Amino acid sequence: MTFISGLWEKILLPLRWIFFSVIFLAASWHPLQFLRDPVSLAVLGLVLIWRTYEHVSIGMKGYRFMKDPGRHTMALPALSLWFGCSFPVFDYYNLPPTLPRSMAFRLAGVGLLVLGMSIRHISIRTLGRYFTAHLRVDQGRRLVREGIYRTLRHPSYFGMIFSFLGLPLAFGSLIGAIFMMCVGVPALVARINLEESFLVDEFKEEYIEYRRSTYKLIPFVY
Numbered sequence: 001m002t003f004i005s006g007l008w009e010k011i012l013l014p015l016r017w018i019f020f021s022v023i024f025l026a027a028s029w030h031p032l033q034f035l036r037d038p039v040s041l042a043v044l045g046l047v048l049i050w051r052t053y054e055h056v057s058i059g060m061k062g063y064r065f066m067k068d069p070g071r072h073t074m075a076l077p078a079l080s081l082w083f084g085c086s087f088p089v090f091d092y093y094n095l096p097p098t099l100p101r102s103m104a105f106r107l108a109g110v111g112l113l114v115l116g117m118s119i120r121h122i123s124i125r126t127l128g129r130y131f132t133a134h135l136r137v138d139q140g141r142r143l144v145r146e147g148i149y150r151t152l153r154h155p156s157y158f159g160m161i162f163s164f165l166g167l168p169l170a171f172g173s174l175i176g177a178i179f180m181m182c183v184g185v186p187a188l189v190a191r192i193n194l195e196e197s198f199l200v201d202e203f204k205e206e207y208i209e210y211r212r213s214t215y216k217l218i219p220f221v222y
């Protein structure tokens with residue numbers, strides 16, 4: 001069983017590379033045009049880099065969907081991400097423009113994508129060994145209130161909002177951006193609410209007091 005698990009770990013990352021590469025190239029319906037476009041390649045490269053980072057980072061490499069008690073709240077964000085990757089690409093290469101498609105506008109979208117990834121990276125690094133993608137509290141875990149967590153309880157999801165918006169903007173897709181804001185963000189909020197209930201059960205009054213002095217998802221707003 002250990003051998004099978006180890007083998008699966010080794011092939012999981014290449015499978016993720018293949019999965020997202022196929023999503024981007026197939027969604028364009030014009031893979032050769034996609035491969036000649038530097039912005040499209042930059043977005044694909046950033047997504048692959050990020051998937052690699054999350055694969056090897058603490059708490060993500062060993063994530064197993066069926067072992068997560070909150071897995072029902074992970075499905076919709078995952079589907080939103082897949083649609084959010086594929087439709088904007090299809091939109092850019094096959095549909096009339098709904099947003100500016102100038103280089104400056106597209107690079108602004110790439111910038112938001114990088115910003116979101118950077119915020120999530122800071123969040124993961126701040127939690128260190130306490131970070132996990134599973135809905136659980138490991139033995140010896142404590143409530144982290146330093147750094148970015150001093151103000152915001154769920155900064156990794158805050159970063160994902162920028163990425164959710166940046167990717168469709170990098171392809172000038174208004175429908176893609178609306179979908180990510182109207183479906184992807186509420187899906188994240190559903191996951192957050194479940195995590196908060198879980199953390200209250202685990203840390204009790206300590207977490208309730210922490211909630212009173214911090215924002216849930218958006219600094220100084222919510």
